[in-house]
Amino acid sequence: GQQLNQSPQSMFIQEGEDVSMNCTSSSIFNTWLWYKQDPGEGPVLLIALYKAGELTSNGRLTAQFGITRKDSFLNISASIPSDVGIYFCAGQLYSYGGSQGNLIFGKGTKLSVKP
Amino acid sequence: KAGVTQTPRYLIKTRGQQVTLSCSPISGHRSVSWYQQTPGQGLQFLFEYFSETQRNKGNFPGRFSGRQFSNSRSEMNVSTLELGDSALYLCASSSTVYRAFTEAFFGQGTRLTVV
Numbered sequence: 462g463q464q465l466n467q468s469p470q471s472m473f474i475q476e477g478e479d480v481s482m483n484c485t486s487s488s489i490f491n492t493w494l495w496y497k498q499d500p501g502e503g504p505v506l507l508i509a510l511y512k513a514g515e516l517t518s519n520g521r522l523t524a525q526f527g528i529t530r531k532d533s534f535l536n537i538s539a540s541i542p543s544d545v546g547i548y549f550c551a552g553q554l555y556s557y558g559g560s561q562g563n564l565i566f567g568k569g570t571k572l573s574v575k576p
Numbered sequence: 577k578a579g580v581t582q583t584p585r586y587l588i589k590t591r592g593q594q595v596t597l598s599c600s601p602i603s604g605h606r607s608v609s610w611y612q613q614t615p616g617q618g619l620q621f622l623f624e625y626f627s628e629t630q631r632n633k634g635n636f637p638g639r640f641s642g643r644q645f646s647n648s649r650s651e652m653n654v655s656t657l658e659l660g661d662s663a664l665y666l667c668a669s670s671s672t673v674y675r676a677f678t679e680a681f682f683g684q685g686t687r688l689t690v691v
Contacts, residue, residue: 494679503580503666503682504619549619551680563609563621563632564668564680 467550467567473575474540482548482570483534490552493526493533494564498547507548508535540572547571578603580669580683588689594655597686601648601669607631608650609680610642613664622665625650654688662690 465484474480484493492511496504508519510526510533517524523536533552537544551564581600589595601608609632610622621634625644644650648669654661664687668680 496682501684501687503582503684506679506681509679551619563624563634564611564619565621566611566619568618 465567471571473573475575480537484550484567485532489530492553494551495535496549582667582683582686586687593657597652599650599667605669605671607670609668610652611666657690
């Protein structure tokens with residue numbers, strides 16, 4: 462099925478470092494969502510973006526909806542151990558009239574602690 | 577407010593059997609979507625239900641079906657199970673009615689293992 466290109470696939474972080482990840486698509490989306498998933502759990506919504514160019518923060522997390530509507534990035538500042546997990550971007554199309562488009566997910570960015 | 581509840585959390589089934597998974601959305605949410613998550617394919621959209629009607633369908637075989645009840649609770653059924661159906665099945669609810677922009681909230685998932 463259709464998927465987004467999310468990078469990097471994995472990264473190691475040291476406490477206090479800033480982290481950046483992004484998603485690109487060949488399709489235009491109307492909404493971008495960022496989720497975090499811990500092992501054995503469902504994805505938890507971190508940030509939702511609704512407008513091209515929009516920059517939104519949630520604590521130490523900042524995400525932007527690209528101007529072309531084909532990309533988005535997520536930054537985590539001053540990382541802490543509990544930031545470890547898998548981060549997913551998701552793009553959503555919709556059509557007017559009430560039909561909600563399904564979410565299309567990236568493959569995820571796995572954040573681990575540097576040994 | 578209670579989150580999305582999925583039951584059971586874990587299931588082991590034999591090839592050829594069928595299985596039914598259940599999802600109770602967040603109170604007041606009328607849209608329920610189902611996703612399959614596997615290491616190889618990532619998160620893939622199965623279908624979406626709104627007001628007891630299937631509104632959107634992903635690219636899965638007819639062995640995968642679902643339904644939604646008048647209280648918005650949803651069930652997903654997989655018949656004639658195959659080994660490749662082993663996955664984490666996630667349900668997401670959202671409050672979409674005629675609003676274009678919505679946020680999807682996920683349950684913890686049902687881990688299905690087919691042996």
